[in-house]
Amino acid sequence: xxxxxxxxxxxxxxxxxxxxxxxxxxxxxxxxxxxxxxxxxxxxxxxxxxxxxxxxxxxxxxxxxxxxxxxxxxxxxxxxxxxxxxxxxxxxxxxxxxxxxxxxxxxxxxxxxxxxxxxxxxxxxxxxxxxxxxxxxxxxxxxxxxxxxxxxxxxxxxxxxxxxxxxxxxxxxxxxxxxxxxxxxxxxxxxxxxxxxxxxxxxxxxxxxxxxxxxxxxxxxxxxxxxxxxxxxxxxxxxxxxxxxxxxxxxxxxxxxxxxxxxxxxxxxxxxxxxxxxxxxxxxxxxxxxxxxxxxxxxxxxxxxxxxxxxxxxxxxxxxxxxxxxxxxxxx
Amino acid sequence: xxxxxxxxxxxxxxxxxxxxxxxxxxxxxxxxxxxxxxxxxxxxxxxxxxxxxxxxxxxxxxxxxxxxxxxxxxxxxxxxxxxxxxxxxxxxxxxxxxxxxxxxxxxxxxxxxxxxxxxxxxxxxxxxxxxxxxxxxxxxxxxxxxxxxxxxxxxxxxxxxxxxxxxxxxxxxxxxxxxxxxxxxxxxxxxxxxxxxxxxxxxxxxxxxxxxxxxxxxxxxxxxxxxxxxxxxxxxxxxxxxxxxxxxxxxxxxxxxxxxxxxxxxxxxxxxxxxxxxxxxxxxxxxxxxxxxxxxxxxxxxxxxxxxxxxxxxxxxxxxxxxxxxxxxxxxxxxxxxxxxxxxxxxxxxxxxxxxxxxxxxxxxxxxxxxxxxxxxxxxxxxxxxxxxxxxxxxxxxxxxxxxxxxxxxxxxxxxxxxxxxxxxxxxxxxxxxxxxxxxxxxxxxxxxxxxxxxxxxxxxxxxxxxxxxxxxxxxxxxxxxxxxxxxxxxxxxx
Numbered sequence: 144x145x146x147x148x149x150x151x152x153x154x155x156x157x158x159x160x161x162x163x164x165x166x167x168x169x170x171x172x173x174x175x176x177x178x179x180x181x182x183x184x185x186x187x188x189x190x191x192x193x194x195x196x197x198x199x200x201x202x203x204x205x206x207x208x209x210x211x212x213x214x215x216x217x218x219x220x221x222x223x224x225x226x227x228x229x230x231x232x233x234x235x236x237x238x239x240x241x242x243x244x245x246x247x248x249x250x251x252x253x254x255x256x257x258x259x260x261x262x263x264x265x266x267x268x269x270x271x272x273x274x275x276x277x278x279x280x281x282x283x284x285x286x287x288x289x290x291x292x293x294x295x296x297x298x299x300x301x302x303x304x305x306x307x308x309x310x311x312x313x314x315x316x317x318x319x320x321x322x323x324x325x326x327x328x329x330x331x332x333x334x335x336x337x338x339x340x341x342x343x344x345x346x347x348x349x350x351x352x353x354x355x356x357x358x359x360x361x362x363x364x365x366x367x368x369x370x371x372x373x374x375x376x377x378x379x380x381x382x383x384x385x386x387x388x389x390x391x392x393x394x395x396x397x398x399x400x401x402x403x404x405x406x407x408x409x410x411x412x413x414x415x416x417x418x419x420x421x422x423x424x425x426x427x428x429x430x431x432x433x434x435x436x437x438x439x440x441x442x443x444x445x446x447x448x449x450x451x452x453x454x455x456x457x458x459x460x461x462x463x464x465x466x467x468x469x470x471x472x473x474x475x
Numbered sequence: 476x477x478x479x480x481x482x483x484x485x486x487x488x489x490x491x492x493x494x495x496x497x498x499x500x501x502x503x504x505x506x507x508x509x510x511x512x513x514x515x516x517x518x519x520x521x522x523x524x525x526x527x528x529x530x531x532x533x534x535x536x537x538x539x540x541x542x543x544x545x546x547x548x549x550x551x552x553x554x555x556x557x558x559x560x561x562x563x564x565x566x567x568x569x570x571x572x573x574x575x576x577x578x579x580x581x582x583x584x585x586x587x588x589x590x591x592x593x594x595x596x597x598x599x600x601x602x603x604x605x606x607x608x609x610x611x612x613x614x615x616x617x618x619x620x621x622x623x624x625x626x627x628x629x630x631x632x633x634x635x636x637x638x639x640x641x642x643x644x645x646x647x648x649x650x651x652x653x654x655x656x657x658x659x660x661x662x663x664x665x666x667x668x669x670x671x672x673x674x675x676x677x678x679x680x681x682x683x684x685x686x687x688x689x690x691x692x693x694x695x696x697x698x699x700x701x702x703x704x705x706x707x708x709x710x711x712x713x714x715x716x717x718x719x720x721x722x723x724x725x726x727x728x729x730x731x732x733x734x735x736x737x738x739x740x741x742x743x744x745x746x747x748x749x750x751x752x753x754x755x756x757x758x759x760x761x762x763x764x765x766x767x768x769x770x771x772x773x774x775x776x777x778x779x780x781x782x783x784x785x786x787x788x789x790x791x792x793x794x795x796x797x798x799x800x801x802x803x804x805x806x807x808x809x810x811x812x813x814x815x816x817x818x819x820x821x822x823x824x825x826x827x828x829x830x831x832x833x834x835x836x837x838x839x840x841x842x843x844x845x846x847x848x849x850x851x852x853x854x855x856x857x858x859x860x861x862x863x864x865x866x867x868x869x870x871x872x873x874x875x876x877x878x879x880x881x882x883x884x885x886x887x888x889x890x891x892x893x894x895x896x897x898x899x900x901x902x903x904x905x906x907x908x909x910x911x912x913x914x915x916x917x918x919x920x921x922x923x924x925x926x927x928x929x930x931x932x933x934x935x936x937x938x939x940x941x942x943x944x945x946x947x948x949x950x951x952x953x954x955x956x957x958x959x960x961x962x963x964x965x966x967x968x969x970x
Contacts, residue, residue: 324833324834325832325833325834326829326830326831326832326833326834327832328834329822329829329834330829332815332818333815333818333822333826336815336816336817336818337811337812337814337815337816339811339812340811340812340813340814340815340826341815341826342774342794343772343774343794343804343806343812343813344794344798344826344827344876344880345793345794345795345797345798345799345827345880346794346795346826346829347793347795403815403817404817
């Protein structure tokens with residue numbers, strides 16, 4: 144029982160509840176229906192990006208290019224749909240956004256696997272390449288006349304919840320399902336834990352890792368569409384620093400940057416925590432600068448607590464087996 | 476010079492040392508032998524000041540010795556060369572040697588003096604490399620010598636060597652012995668830990684045998700034989716230690732390897748294994764056995780050669796191909812190559828057979844439990860993480876993984892390394908059981924009695940070639956060892 148509490152996502156869940164409770168008392172207008180919707184809208188993009196980032200981090204990689212790649216997806220897709228009223232064009236442009244994201248992700252994965260370059264370096268390069276490509280594509284211009292239908296979707300609410308947040312929830316749900324219920328998800332965890340053992344068990348680990356980067360790319364493409372739907376523009380300078388927020392959500396959610404440890408539930412709660420923190424501090428009238436300091440400290444505290452939690456877990460695991468081990472069949 | 480009485484050290488759930496008496500004299504080489512888990516490492520750590528004992532006393536040079544940490548041990552003149560080398564790869568040899576106190580002039584490292592001091596130490600241990608060489612460029616034996624040089628760089632009175640020859644060739648080991656004898660002449664006391672009884676017999680003046688955390692006996696080496704030591708270590712005779720393979724009618728040829736060449740080894744290698752047969756690969760460490768097996772399995776690329784399964788030529792370029800063809804490889808390093816330590820037993824058991832889209836938890840659980848029962852796996856349930864299992868049980872999980880994958884050809888590399896005697900016997904019986912079911916087994920082992928127990932035939936590797944083949948009726952340790960060394964005796968220099 145103690146082990147469950149210490150090990151699971153419960154810790155971050157408790158932190159989230161405590162934080163929300165604090166803001167209910169301390170921040171005016173925090174506990175209103177409208178503000179809850181605001182928070183949902185605000186965390187949508189980071190949640191979507193963090194879902195993809197979770198896959199990459201689980202296989203021991205990192206993707207620094209998601210913010211720039213998102214801008215590239217947005218300008219390519221935005222240019223295509225700008226001024227059009229056709230539903231086909233709109234759907235085609237959405238598909239193109241997702242496709243561009245997927246290709247960028249595939250390149251990240253392929254280069255780092257094929258030439259054995261750490262993904263940190265590859266995606267750092269991609270961060271620049273994608274940003275430059277986006278600016279080049281529109282000559283640094285911002286695209287304004289996006290289809291009204293897209294913006295309608297961005298402001299739509301279903302059952303009291305913003306439609307864009309439904310998309311984020313759906314993606315997180317799919318991510319959870321893939322990671323915890325499918326063979327591919329198992330191989331993601333196993334590869335992050337011990338790639339050589341997985342390879343020697345007859346699996347092409349390179350493919351698994353490239354797939355993880357591709358998934359991150361696909362979520363980037365989707366995030367770009369959601370961004371355009373919400374703000375009704377596509378700009379080559381959008382998304383700066385988004386990669387770091389996504390990484391922060393995954394890490395606060397308990398993932399290890401060494402790979403093999405983390406969960407979709409944790410990532411989702413991590414994104415929520417960051418969103419609630421930002422929103423609450425804003426309502427309390429805390430300045431932007433102070434807010435950044437506090438956010439930074441929260442990330443630090445989360446990681447330190449997690450390291451401590453892991454040490455405790457290892458200790459529990461070591462002392463746990465009974466002195467006289469029981470055969471598997473009796474115990475279970 | 477160092478006297479230890481009634482030393483006790485407890486860890487949660489385990490008594491690692493349960494009353495150890497030890498007395499080490501200046502200018503002697505004192506061997507410490509015992510099975511895995513007998514308490515050797517814990518004793519070393521207590522001597523070095525890393526572990527504080529729970530009871531008992533230590534006296535060093537006539538004064539009570541109660542170190543509060545490793546620094547106190549060093550200050551007192553006790554140096555340890557651990558099994559895992561602790562050098563900084565990107566620093567130079569000289570920097571590594573004097574990391575504890577670099578010579579300085581006005582706060583800046585005095586390169587000239589550093590180099591001179593290092594050169595003197597290196598000459599002392601007979602290591603012929605420039606002090607400015609980065610450690611990463613050295614071979615493993617040279618690194619070991621750097622460790623020894625580092626150990627004697629301080630005023631070392633007691634030098635503890637933990638399994639120093641595990642990774643050395645016999646010639647390198649021979650040189651190491653020369654250096655240790657030189658240190659002995661100078662009055663340094665040396666505690667020498669090794670599994671290689673032959674070395675212990677050759678080198679040590681006295682020997683202390685540990686068993687289950689207790690010191691069983693200390694003897695003068697004169698007149699002691701290897702069987703004596705083994706009897707003291709195990710508490711029973713060696714004869715019972717290995718189940719013996721009953722002769723079987725040879726089946727069809729399961730795997731035939733033809734003219735295999737592996738990078739860095741002479742080769743080419745050709746051999747075959749029949750169904751129901753256990754073929755052992757004997758040889759010294761570094762003779763190319765592991766490399767050849769990895770090439771057959773597709774883990775590393777082979778330069779050339781063919782593999783035939785049941786008379787048909789197959790192409791294996793990736794372990795995936797090997798697994799599909801029913802070949803399995805139980806690697807010599809279970810933890811880093813065989814298991815996913817932070818996943819449960821059940822996930823490890825199914826790892827080599829994971830296909831399709833959805834995980835089937837119910838099936839995974841029941842088949843893991845079945846295999847666990849069959850292999851006498853001891854655990855708190857198939858949900859237990861593999862990291863927390865003992866070595867023997869971890870090996871059983873690897874075995875279960877390959878049985879689940881349905882392999883007919885099993886390549887087993889050092890199946891019982893780091894496993895205690897009881898579990899060893901179980902693993903051997905399991906392997907023989909698999910052979911009796913008609914599977915073909917290749918067993919790589921550096922433990923010759925093990926091979927002589929479980930194998931039908933033994934192929935002896937020497938310097939990347941098969942130096943000879945010995946069938947069960949002709950098994951003779953001396954003959955096999957002679958073959959194993961044969962490649963290294965011809966045309967001078969090796970490696």
